[in-house]
Amino acid sequence: MHRVRLAEVFPPGRPPIAAERFELRSDTAAHSHDFIELAVVTGGTATHVSAAGEQPLDRGAVTMLRPGDWHGYRGCDRLTVYNLYISPEAFRRELAWMRAAPHLGPSVRIAGRSGRHTGHPLRLDPTALRVVETGLAETSGEPGSDPALHPGPAYAVRVGILLCLLGGVAAHGSTDATSERTDHVHPAVLAAAQFLEDDIQRAWNLGELASTVNLSPPYLTRMFTAHLGVPPMTYLGRLRAERAAALLIETDLSVAAIGRLAGWHDPNYASRRFRHFFALSPAAYRARFRPGGC
Structure with missing residues (x-):
């Protein structure tokens, strides 16, 4: 492809x-x-x-x-x-x-x-x-x-x-x-999204992220979901899936190595999460969409 x-x-x-x-x-x-x-x-x-x-x-x-x-x-x-x-x-x-x-x-x-x-x-x-x-x-x-x-x-x-x-x-x-959501985006929500985008390999958890932006985990989850459409950890999963997709197409690295670079250190978990976002396993995604692969 x-x-x-x-x-x-x-x-x-x-x-x-x-x-x-x-x-x-x-x-x-x-x-x-x-x-x-x-x-x-x-x-x-x-x-x-x-x-x-x-x-x-x-x-x-x-x-x-x-x-x-x-x-x-x-x-x-x-x-x-x-x-x-x-x-x-x-x-x-x-x-x-x-x-x-x-x-x-x-x-x-x-x-x-x-x-x-x-x-x-x-x-x-x-x-x-x-x-x-x-x-x-x-x-x-x-x-x-x-x-x-x-x-x-x-x-x-x-x-x-x-x-x-x-x-x-x-x-x-x-x-x-979505029109029912509040118009004002809490600065901590934008800050949390930026932290995730800047370091997707980090072993983030909700408590750590919430502490970083000085909010409680439940409040951050409600605000983040209201303004960005999904909870913080789902947002992070999407970022990781995108990174993995790019590496699958652009490199010859193994699926396990790509998972680690994307922040998923368990290969089985990496495959499950990737399939969740792209409806294909990492190997199938590479075989189907890598140039020369189909």
Whole structure:
């Protein structure tokens, strides 16, 4: 399976957000990448295939995928897709403030969802869709072109498009259960997420993490789940699964060695946790999705 590398889309000196337009009239083979991808459908129909299963797509559908996820398209009927690529480092650090933005929280929480949900299409608010479509049309390369060759506008403009995209998704889904969560994100929640992201190999437990941010374990769990969608340890598991997925595809290391690098020191436990997030064992994931492996 083809894997699009971070360096291909974000060469040195280029902003950490890029855009590209595709017109698809035939199936697209499953592929993965080591950056965040938001795909906005502006025309046509297709079936989106990912670890989450198969989902229909039409105008206004948005899919969000994290590093290590894979996806493809089947039954494309004049499908037009705008891809917005975001460097994981930018999302975790430069754009970390988005987690605390009241109306963006539900969209940004994709970072905490398990692989069973990642890849399911969301809906973009019609008004936001028009704005996003216009902005992406002005910042994207020609269909199938290399996004690295089309740096587009200033970084701030791309962030604006991203904000509109996420805001539109949040607005469309504002009536679901996530809208009942408090708008203000406790700083300790953001700090806890950052601690986990910065050191996934550490043998974290809930008590230690809560102590680090000066909250009780039950309170941290409630606040973390309310704002990031999952409990802290599930969030950590997702980070570890992503690291393992990247290493499975990019290296020849054994599954046991990869588990240790991801913070799972028991090979059997590592396999179970990986399967939980990607619906495949580590060995099956490597065999199926590594370039040349299928």
